[in-house]
Amino acid sequence: MKRPSKKVRQKELVELIEEQPFLTDEELSKKFNVSIQTIRLDRLELGIPELRQRIKNVAKNNYKKLRTIVGAEIIGELVDLNLGKNGISILETTKDMAFSKTNIVRGHHIFSQAESLAMAVIDAEVALTGVSNIKYLSPVKAGEKLVAKAELVRVRGNDHFVHVRITVDQKQVFRGKFILVVIDGDGGMES
Amino acid sequence: MKRPSKKVRQKELVELIEEQPFLTDEELSKKFNVSIQTIRLDRLELGIPELRQRIKNVAKNNYKKLRTIVGAEIIGELVDLNLGKNGISILETTKDMAFSKTNIVRGHHIFSQAESLAMAVIDAEVALTGVSNIKYLSPVKAGEKLVAKAELVRVRGNDHFVHVRITVDQKQVFRGKFILVVIDGDGGMES
DNA sequence: TTGGCTTTAGTACCTGATACTAAAATCTAG
């Protein structure tokens, strides 16, 4: 194997570690057919942390990401909220959320932002979506910032009617009408 | 600090590491006010791996989980598919997906299963949800197994009408009507 | 050939462990 230049090797090193962060210096040195010291020097120059640190980063980032994706009270970031009236949330879309071919964000991410915001607006401990009528008006590309605005328009008993509009750069991409049902622990009215 | 019995300590050790998997033996020994060796013996008895292994586990598990949650083609497991006709997927719900107070699964997880299955049924490279009309008929508790059945009922140009029903133990908990729009790369009809 | 960049080599040291031996401390039953 002929060895390519330092620049080429370092570029490939960055990419390789990006893809497979669990490789030791020793394994890397074999892949590039250079000594361990060379790999260490490269990492030093490129600011790539050691294996254990990389593993720790993967662990912590994904841990955090998982919390905010599956466990979060609300999908996106809540930037304004008037309980019982309206609310605004912002979601930064990423490549992960999109079809790799077209880079178009999967619909359920948009829905999730809308529904969770709608729930946040309701002035009650726990709400549950009963019905929703939604329309995606225009595809969203990964990287675009979704701004969701929710408004409580009507309350009938335990049913709460919430409208949500999502825009990207002022352009509307989604609208949804949700009927949220508040679950009464007591089984009756309060106050 | 008075030291409790071995059994109590070991029980608490298991719980602590479950909650905070990033603690070294040394930190653990301080928390329990025993020597490092005691912690090591405890870990050995309890089959708890060392810190680095634990970190690696967290990294790998969450990495995998993230892929299957945010990056997955389909939410849940596809168990049957007749392209252009119908399909079935199964989603095992977990506590993560639910409100901690009530243990009721957040609606968007159910929606995501339905929508992604609906898309899978369409016989096209990329589909995009245009409209959907959905209803949650009954709350789903964490741990319940959701069985989704999707059926393509009509095609009109690029619009595909898909109905999805989700059941738990034969009982219907969700129904949704989706209009999926197939994106034409060519901009025209094919064949 | 000389200077400069790149690569290799080697040593000392670090952390967070394992594996093992031995002794001290504590508890418990007779």
Added chain:
DNA sequence: CTAGATTTTAGTATCAGGTACTAAAGCCAA
């Protein structure tokens, strides 16, 4: 109270996967 068992502490050797540092080659080009 005391012997025996259990539990805990202590210490040493070893390991992986590094850091930090020094020194020496190897190579390329003017």
